[in-house]
Amino acid sequence: MLIRHAADLSENDVTDQGLYRRRREFMTGGIAMGSAGLLGLPELARAAPLTTVKSAYTVDEPLTPKDAVSGYNNFYEFGTDKDEPAKNAGSLKPRPWTVVVDGLCAKPQRFDIDALIKRFPIEERIYRHRCVEAWSMVIPWNGFALAALLNAVQPTAKAKFVSFTTLLDPKQMPGQNENYVPWPYREGLRLDEAMNPLTLLAVGLYGETLPNQNGAPIRLVVPWKYGFKGAKSIVKISLVENQPQTSWNMINAREYGFYSNVNPAVDHPRWSQASERRIGDFFRHKTLPFNGYADQVVKLYTGMDLKRFY
Numbered sequence: 001m002l003i004r005h006a007a008d009l010s011e012n013d014v015t016d017q018g019l020y021r022r023r024r025e026f027m028t029g030g031i032a033m034g035s036a037g038l039l040g041l042p043e044l045a046r047a048a049p050l051t052t053v054k055s056a057y058t059v060d061e062p063l064t065p066k067d068a069v070s071g072y073n074n075f076y077e078f079g080t081d082k083d084e085p086a087k088n089a090g091s092l093k094p095r096p097w098t099v100v101v102d103g104l105c106a107k108p109q110r111f112d113i114d115a116l117i118k119r120f121p122i123e124e125r126i127y128r129h130r131c132v133e134a135w136s137m138v139i140p141w142n143g144f145a146l147a148a149l150l151n152a153v154q155p156t157a158k159a160k161f162v163s164f165t166t167l168l169d170p171k172q173m174p175g176q177n178e179n180y181v182p183w184p185y186r187e188g189l190r191l192d193e194a195m196n197p198l199t200l201l202a203v204g205l206y207g208e209t210l211p212n213q214n215g216a217p218i219r220l221v222v223p224w225k226y227g228f229k230g231a232k233s234i235v236k237i238s239l240v241e242n243q244p245q246t247s248w249n250m251i252n253a254r255e256y257g258f259y260s261n262v263n264p265a266v267d268h269p270r271w272s273q274a275s276e277r278r279i280g281d282f283f284r285h286k287t288l289p290f291n292g293y294a295d296q297v298v299k300l301y302t303g304m305d306l307k308r309f310y
């Protein structure tokens with residue numbers, strides 16, 4: 001299924017690291033990106049190495065190869081086929097980029113993406129990634145706990161939910177000219193879910209900044225929930241009092257709940273959730289409750305009916 005074509009090779013695969021680094025120095029040295037084209041250099045911001053620290057978050061399963069992680073994607077801003085984000089996401093400009101954190105907090109702030117990366121130690125976290133469409137991967141993300149960022153802005157006692165808003169710019173994201181989704185793509189979590197240590201803001205994978213198609217420069221990763229909760233290319237994180245509107249729930253609330261915790265016992269109305277196709281693997285895997293993270297999150301849902309499609 002995932003046959004690797006020459007066109008799928010990233011520039012990094014075919015460029016030696018030294019040349020690659022010199023290009024980055026050149027491109028970050030104050031020379032307009034536009035001039036890169038004149039010199040035969042790529043217009044796109046390319047993956048840059050990240051300084052990362054190991055973490056205790058890992059799984060005892062083989063990693064999904066990088067070309068599959070960044071070649072088989074859901075990112076409707078760049079098309080609805082799995083190979084379209086990798087082909088089309090070159091128009092996204094992940095630098096400069098600002099993330100606003102506002103709402104019910106004592107210290108609302110705007111953060112430059114590179115300042116964020118410097119401020120919080122970037123951990124490697126290997127998580128299972130389970131899409132609601134019943135495919136899955138194992139991905140070595142690089143990022144920091146969302147809780148660290150939220151603590152920096154000091155949520156007030158009134159804050160009960162967190163909403164995530166992603167980039168709205170049909171020039172950079174041509175799929176936004178189609179009405180697949182009420183744009184911008186938005187997601188949300190309950191505050192206690194957002195503060196759970198597993199909840200990650202990812203800025204990279206496989207030790208390098210995120211490929212555009214994976215949600216550059218910053219995206220949410222909530223490993224016990226279906227993948228659509230993981231909003232890509234976030235520009236705003238707001239602390240709010242009421243449950244926020246979320247894109248797939250707005251499209252079809254019966255099929256895509258606000259909670260959407262991975263649950264093999266509750267089928268999607270149109271397909272089974274009991275097992276999953278692990279990308280790159282011949283055999284299907286049994287889907288685990290909360291995607292295998294039940295011990296760390298089941299306490300968040302005490303008293304809630306887990307038989308429903310959350």
Ligand code: MTE
Nearest residue numbers: 073074075076131185214227228230231232
């Ligand atoms: N974020 C935005 N902005 N747009 C999207 O279409 N798709 C979601 C989620 N985040 C999506 C998004 C879905 S359905 C999934 S499964 C994951 O991103 C896919 O992430 P991946 O392509 O990095 O595997």
